[in-house]
Amino acid sequence: MRVGPGLWPRLRAVQVYGANTNVGKTLVSTLLVKAARERRNWRTWYLKPVSTGPLDEADNSHIARHAPTVPSRTLFQFRTPVSPHLAVRLESTSLGDAPILSGVHAELTRYAAAGPGFALVETAGGVLSPAPSGSLQADVYRPLRLPVLLVADHALGGIATSISAFESLHVRGYDVTSVVLIQDEEYRNAEYLTEYFADRGIATTGIPPPPARLPDSNSDAESLGKYYEQVSASPAIDGVLQGIEDEHEARLARLGTMAEEAHKSIWYPFTQHQGRKAEDILVIDSAYGDDFAALTPTAAPSLLQPTFDGSASWWTQGLGHGSPALSLAAAHAAGRYGHVMFAGAVHEPALALAQLLLTHHANPRLSRVFYTDNGSAGMEVAVKMGLRAACARYGWDHTAKKVEILGLKGGYHGDTMGVMDAAEPSTYNARVEWYTPRGYWFEFPQVKMRDGKWVVESPAGLEGIFGPPREFGSLGEVFELQTRDASAYEKYITATLKDLRDQSRTFGALVLEPVVLGAGGMYFADPLFQHALINTIRRNPTLISATAPPPTSDPEDWTGLPIIFDEIFTGLYRLGHFNTSALLQAEPDIIANAKLLTGGLVPLCTTAASESIFEAFLSADKASALLHGHSYTAHAVGCAVAVESVKMLMGLERTWGGYREDWGGGKVWSMWSRGFVEQVSRLKRVDYAAAMGSVFVVALKDEEGAGYNSNASADVQRRLMEGTGGYRIHNRVLGNVLYLMASETSTPDTLAEVQRCLLEALEA
Template structure:
């Protein structure tokens, strides 16, 4: 069996469970020994294994030594034994053993469980150290160390005074991290009756509580103590309720597998998927995800779902979340800080209505966003639930402000944007994009606006270029080669170039022609730098900068000269924070909040929008939430004497406290990552190509994807061009058919979804464009391994 990246463990013929204790000295090892002896007796044809990953103290007192003494049929193993009888993080400091990080421990645990499976059917108990949050040798919580395995948990509760509280707290700590609690075991205690209380507490949660006779008091005489414990284990391990418990472990294991392997078939019958043509969709095309952690889904392997024999590999395959779960993942799946933030806000508020009210999470998030946008124009925050509705709100804001100033007719107004734009599927946001696959057959769609074609940034055959739209070389000039990507983003130099002059002249000419044709506009709407759904189109940042400049400096292009009552605004001064020409709206739903390596993508252009929309990475990938930030000059357009003058838009869950608290936590965590230079290992790879004439701290562009990899990929015969920025990678494959009608990227997608040695990659494609994006917490080693896989798969491309 190939070596796999550590992830969830689920074998048909091996039941693997994790034994946690609500506290130290609650009897985890005694429970493990009882169960191992019962398993050996109840299923003699199967093997019982006991694993203690980390142990501290003298060898003769070690838990695995105790289990092997009283249950000699059990195969025991300890991976890391430290001599000092203290917490693992302290024992590791004073040990002569090599320093082991959590990943190395997890890898060895995964490998050992896999070896046990290969040895034949049976049951493995993995016993943790101390309580739920006892530190690992690397000083992290062991609840987080073992979370990627997501083994069902046997929780040994505390029967002592105060044990009810510690046991329930232990359950909640595990539950909030996504563990499944199979059962709770506790000693009977007539004085405190903890077992009775816990039975009633967990019964509504369908978690059984097994009360066991307590072991005899420890005897100072080792020989007598050993004899007493031997008699105790023989007696308790043969109790009928222990036999029933062991049998129930098997039933739960089989039920879990049955539920997982049937999900895709059930989904095929009842689920209507987004952005999916169902005509040819079958159950085998539907990925069943059991859990997710970090960068990985733990998904049921397509080839494993129907394999019944004991030689079947792990049913759950680690699969890289290559689309960042539709671009939302920023801090990896299952981040405990976000889970705790959500639980805190849910416990403190639940959901409270927002109209005319305020709560701390909404206020803190609003101030955090406004302060760190470093855009003096933005002073107001409007909450909604997702990027599409956030853009719907932004469109209402912009069009209302412009219509009020220019007195446009109610329906005679459109937007200015870029070809290939996509701003969402609500009706107003949909009308802000040109006709496309997304809206072409929508009956009420009515594209309202003009969309500029634009020069694109590409890495072609090893060279960074800015390429004009096909057939428009006369207006923009030929493709221009640049020494580095950073030179393309050098707005200080390029603003004075011939290209900038050409761009401004072209834009002014087009807008003048549209005005003469009677077209009226209410906003300039753009996705800065990268047009996501349009095919990861990398816009020349200079073109977007010039478009904003022309719009703001030429308000006369948007007046209606036939209307004597139309107000004509003067071009703005550098200190003017009011909107001019048209309100400028930046759709940063996808590109904002460090997706491209910076807090906001407007900073690449050196211009400040009047309205800015942020979602996706806002909550680190945990909850839906969107903020639309606006200037006071836009906000004031809605101040009036009648309610109908206000911005009448809202949702029942507007600014829900749980989402706001998670977003605040997520944004602060990413800001801290930037401050502590967590991405420096990636930035260093790009620093050699930065121009010495530029302030590198403020102007450096970088990507998680290495320059060497991008160069190699761009030289592949099957590749037309490559782009990368921040965590985003897009590979444009050669095809006579471009856009969404192309199937060129499916072959590459399929090869990466195949069973590689250690993990596979789940991805989405946009016609002939294959893209990947990582979370902001992805480690360099993982990115480099993915690069190797992509290059290997490109070699097989036609």
């Protein structure tokens, strides 16, 4: 069972963090558990996940002495009294984060099963002290996202350390619900911190300092015992416990009403609301790694269950939810800039991102980067660029003739009006009143796995042109373009373009989703067809315009038509590579990137273009400029996050060796197990399967016809959401096509569990 946030209705659980070492965490913990058990008569438990030092000095031993009716436990004890990350080295052992996390979750679940109660989990050291693995403990425990009681620092400099500790927790998504600190008459930190946290809606409680230590151990224990008896009975400690109880009940109430309130006030995207009910809405409390923490009222004992984010949050998630590195990058840029206007200005994150992308695209055709806020807008810009460049070169007057685009059937480039027109008629645009198709869309062969065999299959009705399905020994063989015969494709493309030219149709750009066409149906295009389409246009400009100049040999200039790669979905390692140029053995003149660009944190899109396309907009007339933009163009937060995200993605390449090996070690591979894909493709109800990079697709048979309006995958989608073994999968479907998306950080263990769940759902 996967470990995620726990919310046990009958268990008030809180995690105690300290702003520093020696701030009195165990003192506060002892007071709270003692008062909870002896004053409020709550079932109470104390848990210390990791402790260092002699066993008789362990914090749970302290609890046992001064709150003997409270069960107390330490999960992992190290003898050496140093930081846990040093203790494991000195004792020649190791301890990863997962056993700590699962151990805490299991203990809390056991407590919750015993009935109504209170559990306190005490951390070690400060908020950012290292765990045994070396990970910061605030990151180790983040998947649990327990409410936090912060023990502030009462010593000199404690105001700074306390606020820093709070901000470290806050930026990681923790809820700090209360602050407690020892009162000190000399430094009087409590006065300042009370006001500071009150402005943030957090109550601060001061407690009397403990008695001075006595040289005689028995006398010292007796003195401390009297302190605990007196202070645990105080209104201050009772107020802290009441605050914990109130916040617990308020959290339950908020989660319990969110779906109904949302149902009344929110208009959801891509959703037919007729017939929908409040219970159809997924309430997400938080997200971390690959999972949502989703409300599951029927679950027991926790109301929250880990739910795999099967669409990678509409394809944006590449680095997992809750990445501290991305959060910190965003916070730094927000603090440094907020947002600054961009026309005629520059800031460091925007320049750094442009240079980073141009360097790693390693495409001599690309020299300029234009910023927009999302993929649809970025593709609007790409089409504007391509059409302007073509009209300028060929002398076309767009006011006198309709200038269209070339593309593939099933392609889709966004939901704004301009790029909607760059897609063929479909369910997406059928009811859009201003939609006007402006293009020609080629039929194309698709790559599929059927009955454990990779095939390239011709579109229905074109078998006589492209031939019968062709089998390949591996997916890698499909991408060995130099060994495959493209003559049939080239002949078909040439004949089609000649026919279009003879009809006096005018085309200003070729717009492609390379390799995988996303929203239209997750179609895996034969890369040889896309390669042949690009090359045919570039080598034969007269197929576009009878007066076209001959092909240019300049590697930085476009010829025939500007080639636009819509890599909103497939770019930046979605398919295992920085871009798709190596897979198609062709480089675009314009490329748009979004989705993985910012690791799923904030919206941002870049459209990179060649210098020759940039020059088509140069003029003494301002109206000839690329008059496109929005208020948040190149917003500093997005650019800074994107720089961090892209660098992190590049650093992940070295971690994918096992996935590559599973698929034969070539340039084409998937994070989804090869054996799993083969197994799915052989199932009775499956038409075909496909996988590449982090993408997995399964198309289900539908006697009434495939497509977006099919309901063939609805029952599988429902079973995945119902889950098995306490684990659910949230996913989106495209008619009869069900797809799953891993993060680029997903582990083999995680994906093995997802694969198991999907097989169960498909075989049910």
